[in-house]
Amino acid sequence: MPASPIRVLVLRTAGTNCDVETAHAWSLVGAEPDRVHINRAIADPRLLSDYQILTVPGGFSYGDDVSAGKILANQIVHHLADELHAFVDAGKLVLGICNGFQVLVKAGLLPGPMNGDEPGVGVRQPVTVTYNDSARFEDRWIHLKVATDRCVFLEPDAILALPIAHGEGKVVAVDAATLAALNDGGYSAVRYVDQQGRPGPYPINPNGSQADVAGLTDRTGRVFGLMPHPERHIHRTHHPQWTRRGKDVEPDGLMVFRRAVDYLRQ
Numbered sequence: 001m002p003a004s005p006i007r008v009l010v011l012r013t014a015g016t017n018c019d020v021e022t023a024h025a026w027s028l029v030g031a032e033p034d035r036v037h038i039n040r041a042i043a044d045p046r047l048l049s050d051y052q053i054l055t056v057p058g059g060f061s062y063g064d065d066v067s068a069g070k071i072l073a074n075q076i077v078h079h080l081a082d083e084l085h086a087f088v089d090a091g092k093l094v095l096g097i098c099n100g101f102q103v104l105v106k107a108g109l110l111p112g113p114m115n116g117d118e119p120g121v122g123v124r125q126p127v128t129v130t131y132n133d134s135a136r137f138e139d140r141w142i143h144l145k146v147a148t149d150r151c152v153f154l155e156p157d158a159i160l161a162l163p164i165a166h167g168e169g170k171v172v173a174v175d176a177a178t179l180a181a182l183n184d185g186g187y188s189a190v191r192y193v194d195q196q197g198r199p200g201p202y203p204i205n206p207n208g209s210q211a212d213v214a215g216l217t218d219r220t221g222r223v224f225g226l227m228p229h230p231e232r233h234i235h236r237t238h239h240p241q242w243t244r245r246g247k248d249v250e251p252d253g254l255m256v257f258r259r260a261v262d263y264l265r266q
Contacts, residue, residue, distance in 0.1 A: 006261050008033040009051040011041065011100075013072055018058035018231060022097065025231040026055070029258040038075055045083040052264055053093045054084075056100030058165075058229060068129065068168040069102030076107045084109070093260050094223040095153065098166055101215065101225030102129045110225050111187040112218035114178070126178045127216070129227070130170050133208030137167040141240060142206055142228060144214050145193040148186040150221035152263040153256045159197050160190070160252040161239060162228035169207040169227040171216070179210055189217040190226055230256040 008026045010033050012019040023033035031053065041047060048054065062071040076084065088094065088109075096104035104110040108125055132138055141163050149156040173179035182188045191212040192205040199205070205212050207227070215226025230253030236242050238251060250258075 003265055006031040006053065006264050007051045008053040008055055009041075009048065010035045010055045010057055011038060012036070012057065013038040013061050013075075015061045015063055016057055016059040016099070018097065018099075018229070021231045022055055022057040025234045025254065025257045026053075026261075028234055028254060029261045031257070031261050038072065042075065042079045045080055048080070048083045048087050051092070053095065053260060054087060055094075056096040056103050057231070058098030058100060061099055061103065064099075064168070067106070068166075069099050070106050073103045073106035076103065088218075088220065088223060091222070093152065093264065095256075095260065096225035097231065098164075098169075098227055098229055101227055102168065104223065104225040105129050105216070109223055110216045110218060111182060112220075112223060114181050114185065114187065114219070126174050127182070128172055129168055130172055131168050132166070132170055132206070134202065134206075137165070138169065138203075138206045139163075139165045140203060140206060142204070142214075143193050143195050143197075144190040144226075144228060145197050147183075147188050147191045148217060148221075150186045150219075151189045151217040151224050152221050153217075153224045153260050154189060155255060155259065158252075158255070159193065159195070160228075160230075160255070161195075161233065162230055162253055163232045164206055164228045166207070166227055169209065171209040171213040171227075173210055182213065182216070183211055185219075187216050187218070188213045189224060190215040190228075229253070
């Protein structure tokens with residue numbers, strides 16, 4: 001008997017520009033994605049229950065006015081909070097990429113409740129994502145090291161090569177205690193490193209993120225967001241040195257999507 005399809009809601013709005021590529025990535029690993037506008041989700045919040053994965057893709061939602069991802073985050077907080085609580089509580093997955101990561105952070109989904117905080121979209125925001133230290137848009141390939149063993153999207157200790165494209169990618173915690181809790185509690189999911197897995201200054205860390213944090217997960221490991229773009233490394237020819245990497249090496253970005261689908265099929 002064939003396995004039930006894994007349905008993915010790819011949320012989009014004005015300014016989203018990576019939704020088609022993200023849907024394609026999910027298709028490559030056997031999922032069934034639908035691109036859904038935020039207005040449709042607000043009009044019928046119950047439609048979230050038809051899906052097993054929610055993805056907020058990259059782009060410049062609402063032109064990144066006010067701050068990157070903030071307007072879409074506010075729409076989620078004010079219109080979809082209850083449905084998202086139920087979605088995560090049901091064991092489902094949430095992925096935010098670049099602008100989508102900014103949205104999840106500013107909606108309170110990442111890193112989520114810490115140190116006894118009550119769960120909730122729109123709760124105290126202990127982390128933000130702000131302007132790069134370089135004061136310019138950074139568009140380059142970087143390396144990441146997986147820094148947690150909890151996140152279902154990631155292979156522990158793996159080193160990934162992915163591209164970035166952002167002007168506001170610096171992860172900043174509200175205080176030193178929060179930053180320590182992110183690192184000690186396994187919320188820091190991926191960190192910027194060099195090809196050998198070592199931390200370093202710019203451009204190894206391309207935006208100045210504290211503790212080299214490139215992405216976060218929540219305490220369940222089922223909500224994950226990152227600034228780099230895994231959907232831009234899903235075919236081996238995407239990598240600028242693809243001829244040197246071998247034909248049997250899985251594209252690093254594809255691993256993120258495949259592991260999510262594998263997790264739900266276990």
